[in-house]
Amino acid sequence: MLTYKAPVADIKFLVEDVFDYYGHYKKHPEFEEATPDLVDAIFQECAKFCENELLPLYQSGDKEGCQFDNGKVTTPKGFKEAYQQYIEGGWPSLSHPEEYGGQGLPPSLGMVQSEMTGTANWSWAMYPGLSHGAMNTLQSHGSAAQKELYLTQLTAGTWTGTMCLTEPQCGTDLGQVKTKAEPNDDGTYNISGTKIFISAGEHDLTENIVHIVLARLPNAPAGTRGISLFIVPKIKSDEHGTLGEANNVTCGSIEEKMGIKASSTAVLNFDNAVGELIGPENKGLECMFTFMNTARVGTALQGVCSAELAFQNSLAYAKERLSMRSLTGKKYPDQVADPIIVHPDVRKMLMTQKAISEGGRAMIYYTAKIVDDIEMAKTEAEKKVADERLGFITPILKAFLTELGLESANHGLQIFGGHGYIKEWGMEQIVRDARISTLYEGTTGIQALDLLGRKILLTRGKALNNFSKEILTFCKDKSMLSSSPHKRQMNKFIWPLSKAVANWQQYSLRLAMKAKSNRDMVGSASVDYLMFSGYVTMAYFWAQMAQSAYEKLATDVENRDFYRAKIKTAEFYFERMLPRTKSLAKTMLADPKTLMQLDQELLSFS
Amino acid sequence: MLTYKAPVADIKFLVEDVFDYYGHYKKHPEFEEATPDLVDAIFQECAKFCENELLPLYQSGDKEGCQFDNGKVTTPKGFKEAYQQYIEGGWPSLSHPEEYGGQGLPPSLGMVQSEMTGTANWSWAMYPGLSHGAMNTLQSHGSAAQKELYLTQLTAGTWTGTMCLTEPQCGTDLGQVKTKAEPNDDGTYNISGTKIFISAGEHDLTENIVHIVLARLPNAPAGTRGISLFIVPKIKSDEHGTLGEANNVTCGSIEEKMGIKASSTAVLNFDNAVGELIGPENKGLECMFTFMNTARVGTALQGVCSAELAFQNSLAYAKERLSMRSLTGKKYPDQVADPIIVHPDVRKMLMTQKAISEGGRAMIYYTAKIVDDIEMAKTEAEKKVADERLGFITPILKAFLTELGLESANHGLQIFGGHGYIKEWGMEQIVRDARISTLYEGTTGIQALDLLGRKILLTRGKALNNFSKEILTFCKDKSMLSSSPHKRQMNKFIWPLSKAVANWQQYSLRLAMKAKSNRDMVGSASVDYLMFSGYVTMAYFWAQMAQSAYEKLATDVENRDFYRAKIKTAEFYFERMLPRTKSLAKTMLADPKTLMQLDQELLSFS
Structure with a gap:
């Protein structure tokens, strides 16, 4: 019963008016092919594919879910066919380097594509999505031979990829990873261990799957400094990608989840599976x-x-x-x-x-x-x-x-x-x-x-200062003191935005001071601080959109309704959502004592 | 994998120390049997039933769900047996009048019982829960004969009840109800129409179900003033409850829902089903x-x-x-x-x-x-x-x-x-x-x-004034100006609570003024206003609990940890949750314009 229409008008407003993607592409000669004509055509084609092929599988995919049988996973009806169309349309390769068969278009266009596929059917979109993760890793750290073999297949979409990090005892705390990698004489490694929550870890969309696996070499240092990264294909192949025998990695089960049921979430058992090291030893996390x-x-x-x-x-x-x-x-x-x-x-x-x-x-x-x-x-x-x-x-x-x-x-x-x-x-x-x-x-x-910990405190606020400077420059350029033709209309946004940024900086400083005497201040404030930062950041973008809308109102008579709606939504944001920062400002600065003073054994009584 | 232990220590703290249920029961001679010994025994027995019988069915009930087959609904495995135990334990009758077989204990004890059953297994608890609704309606509006027949069965738990309000075209807006009631010569009515979302509308826990149905008499006024209330049993019976032939009400299907899957949510088709009027004609909603x-x-x-x-x-x-x-x-x-x-x-x-x-x-x-x-x-x-x-x-x-x-x-x-x-x-x-x-x-x-509309504006703030007076009296009695022995410790709660209540009153007045010139102010402010009211109300109860905890600390040495934990949790509430009112105060007072100014056709563009 759900419907979806790709919001192309809004996408084009951002790409053309607010963020001037074409001006930005011109700075990078590699992106010269990304002309408005081509990009518009891509948007239209992508929208069509998402609306007509992916959306209809959204609810049926949830109802049917993935089926597990004896190590094999069957995706819901229609998923394989849609994936085939996706490959035939050349979509996996859109924003990947031409060297390995990609179309070499900008990652930012890939993001628009991902938005449309993800809105129409997030579960389906996770299969190609995980491949992008594996591709980026290979692109940055793979050897020439690894790229030649694996990137070529992944870019074509004939194989998909995964990221195998989590184990039963650890997700966030990857220093606890236990999976082992034993070196073989031929330069390969035997990987053994159990990985869980592996999205797209097993499925029937492609013949092969390339697992990127975190594991420990013998005598590796304990914790996060002793983790290395390996490529472990589901099926072994020669250097041209011709498939051979199965590797020793099997899917033990898939999870029954609250949602994204059409996305397969696998338990993978590596039992002396043959893998290749990617990147330097013990630098896997980096x-x-x-x-x-x-x-x-x-x-x-x-x-x-x-x-x-x-x-x-x-x-x-x-x-x-x-x-x-x-x-x-x-x-x-x-x-x-x-x-x-x-x-x-x-x-x-x-x-x-x-x-x-x-x-x-x-x-x-x-x-x-x-x-x-x-x-x-x-x-x-x-x-x-x-x-x-x-x-x-x-x-x-x-x-x-x-x-x-x-x-x-x-x-x-x-x-x-x-x-x-x-x-x-x-x-x-x-x-x-x-x-x-x-x-x-x-x-x-x-x-x-x-x-709060790494990006604010560890940099002594440098990153925040840079971003604030960018926002305050925007505010100055559009303020009542500027010569901007829309400065009067923009005042209702510029003034509260400037104030919010000033508060953001001031509260960050206060938190930094407090954190010096009590490290629990960081964790105590962090989520409220992040949400506060989010509301201020989004206010900056609503102000930018309002500015662009005011500019376009004068020139683009045909779409005036669109720009007016944009400005009114910005007004809504500033009056109804930005004030959420008020409570967050109060609670983030509260003493960690109220969180920590109660002995953990006294949190409940029966 | 879930566990549940009834929080009896917390329940007893409220019942004995904070709200003095036993002092309250003494004011009502009908409740003289509700002595601490009996009540404690009830809590223990109820806890045992919930922990041992209901909780184990919580996850299995969700997994299995209710099954629909040709008009019949089968509840998940174990539900029927648990319900049988519930009846045998006399639980349905706990807080219902002795006249119809009840135990005549206070409704407030029934609430504690409902909390335990509901925490252990909300879906299961909905079956007896809906019966309570039907019982209350019969108790208030039924004739002597109706009570004699239906209340007796419902109190025993041998039959269950439902409330049939919603229809496909209306839920909230009951003025749109279309179900018809045609009078028969014998004083009964033929009820015809479709009701949806009927919790416990069909199941296998009991032989009979008593539906309380909203329907329209011929020539009834339009809208909510033309709705009457009827009793429509699933199976007809004589006046002693001996079952006869089936009535013309059938379950067309049950809903597939996000959750509470073990609770059956029925579509009921009434096709000249025989019913009795309950209460006066056209006064059903009242x-x-x-x-x-x-x-x-x-x-x-x-x-x-x-x-x-x-x-x-x-x-x-x-x-x-x-x-x-x-x-x-x-x-x-x-x-x-x-x-x-x-x-x-x-x-x-x-x-x-x-x-x-x-x-x-x-x-x-x-x-x-x-x-x-x-x-x-x-x-x-x-x-x-x-x-x-x-x-x-x-x-x-x-x-x-x-x-x-x-x-x-x-x-x-x-x-x-x-x-x-x-x-x-x-x-x-x-x-x-x-x-x-x-x-x-x-x-x-x-x-x-x-x-905001009925309870605040329509009463010109009377109800709020009464409640505020109660809170402010508490504040005064425990304030620094009082002779309370805990006034110093309580100051951290009394001061912000008084201030919050003052704000509540002041904002209510401002909203009332604004609503006079713009009725959209009511809907625009209402949800933020309600949440604001909730945080202030909960603060009052946290302050009361802290007060009781301070008092008990001096006398009940054995449970000091409990009282200390209570006070620290109150501190948490006041420092970390009550400040959520700050943002709500801001947004509830915002002009409705930002919500309403955008033409509804301009909310999206493709």
Whole structure:
């Protein structure tokens, strides 16, 4: 019963007007093929594929789930065919290097593509999504031979990839990894151990799967400094990819989960499976870090996808469902009741969803440009600058957008009333699917520690200062003191945004001071601090969108309604969502004592 | 994998120390049998039944669900046997009048019983729960003969009851009800129509089901003024309850839902089913209102049940799961890592759950005394006072506690990390089951309109003034200006509580003024206003619990740890949760314009 229409108007507004992707592409000669004509055609084709092929499998995929039988996993009906079409359309290769068969288009375009596939069917999109993770690792750390063999297959989509990190005893705390790698005489390794929660770890979409596995060499140092990275194919092959015998890696079972049921989550047993080392010995975690930020932005995207799908469907329902009358008088006197969209509280939920979806999209598309910059950096210095920018904004995006995506999904269910709780409408599935997003790729708590502990305190606020400077420059350029033609209309955004940024800096400093005398301050404040940071960051993007909308209003008469709606949504965000920072400011600065003073044995009494 | 231990220590603290149930029972001679010895024995027996019989069916019931086959519904394995034990234990009759076979104990004790059954297995508890709703309606509005027949069976538990309100086209907006009642010559009525979302509408626990049905008489006025209430048994019987032939009501299907899967949610087709009128013609909705408040408090209880079950299980996990080290230094150097309970953010989630569960329990137990008062009122004036008190606090309890119960369930899942998403742990089921609670018995939005529109604006703030007076009297009695022996320790609660109540009154007045010129202000502010009211109300109960704990600390040396924990949790609540009112105060007062100014056709563009 769910519908999805790719929000191409909004996507083009960001790509063209707000973030000037084409100006940005011109800076990188490698991206010269990414012309408006080509990009528009890609958007249209991708939208068609997602709306017509992927969305129809969203609810049926959940109902059917993945089937496990004797080590084999069967994906739901239609998944394999859709994947075949995806390969034939050349989609896996869109933003990967031409050297290994890719189309060499910018990663930022890949992000738009991922948004559409992910909104139409997140579970399905996880199969190619995990491949991107494996491809990025191989691209950065693989040898020439490894790239030649594995990247070629992954780029073509004929094989898919996985990331095998988690074990039963550890997820976040990878220092506890026990999987072993014993060297063989021929330079390969025998990998043994159990990995769990492996997304796309076993399936029937492709003949082969390339596992990227964290494991320990003999006599490796304890903890995170003794972990190395290995490539372990499900089926062995020669150097041209011609498949040979099966490797000793078997799928022991798949998990029964709350949601994303069409995505296979495998327990993988490695029993002297043959693998190759990738990257330097004992540097596995560092190698992982190089692409962890992009993987996390890819998960942040799930927040936008959940928000968008929930919004589109609850909006349609709110216009149709007739219940009660507007308190300001009948709006549709000829009908038995008014549609529920007339009720301010329903409006509030819809506007919240809209603000999350569009604001989140802006945050992602902005970040995608930074990913482009990293990939195209000409010098180490350029790369470092872009890396630091990405590293700062990534935990905000991952935690904040997934939390808000879940909120939006829940609003969607709520707008449907009791019907939202019934499976056939699909709204409860969006909530169940969204619920994983605050957990995997680092929970909200882990992102918050990364932000406050590593990105703020460890850099002594440098990354925040840089980002604040960017926001304050924007504020100055559009302020009442500037010569901006829209400075009067923009004042309602510029003033609270400047104030919010000033608070952000000031509270960060206060937290840093407090953390010096009590390290528990970091964990105590972190999640509230991250959410605070998220609301301020999103305010910056809503202000930018409002600015662009004011500019376009003057020139693009045909789409005035679009720009007006954008400005009104920005007003909603500033009046109704940004004030959430008020409570967060208070609680993040509270003494950790109220959390820690109670002895853990005294938390319950029977 | 889930465990549950009835929180008897906390229950007894509320019953004995905070709310002095025994002093309250003495005021009502009908309750003289409710002595501490009997009540303690009931708690122990009920706890045993819930822990040993109901909890083990919680996860299996979800997995199996209800089965529908050709009009018949089979409940999950073990449900019928547990229900049989429940009847044999005399539990259905606990707090119902002796006249029809009940034990005549106070409704407030029935609430404690409902909490335990509901925490151990909410889906199972819905079958007897719906019976209570039907019993209350019959008790208030049934004729002598109707009571004699139906109440006797329901009190014994040999039959169960339902409430048939919702139809496909309407849930909240009952004025749209279409089900018809045609009078027969013998004084009965032929009922025809379709009812949906009927909890316990069809099942195999008992031989008969008593449906209470909203329907329209011929020529009844349109809208809510033309609805009458009917009793429609599934199987007809003689006046002694000897079953005869089936009535013309059939179960067309049951819903596939997000959660509470072991609770059957039926589509019922009435096709000239024979029914009896209950209460006066066209006064069906008014009859419903008399017990709607207690039904809503019963649903508010689900918030506490979800919070408690999630808390108990995530607390146990947080003590066991080893991950990372405390930022203040290793706490368990001999283990591979520290248990996650050492991390402040995990603590924050646990303390939030604890504050919700215990604070919510206090709110419910306080309200249960009001329900006792209504039942035992000797005069109409007494009843009116108690009714008004109940009517004011009910929407706060229903919406606030179910929203917070869902929050707690989500924290529980989050504490388990990725494992929380896996079915076998049971944590995701608590979230799915809790998700219905903000929808049925009036959504959060409906409760919020009831509170702000009917209970505040329509009474010109009278109900709020009365409740505020009660809180401020408490504050005065325990303040620095009082002679209370604990006034110094209590100051940290009394001061912010007084301030919060003053704000509550002031904002209510401002909203009332604004609503005069713009009726959309009501819907625009209502949900934020309700949540604000909830946090202030819960603060009152946390302050009361702290006060009782300080008093007991001096006399009850054996349980000092319990009282200290209570005080520290109150401190947590005041520092970490009450400040959520800051943002709500800001957003509830915002102009409705930001919600309403965007034309509904301009909410999306493709």
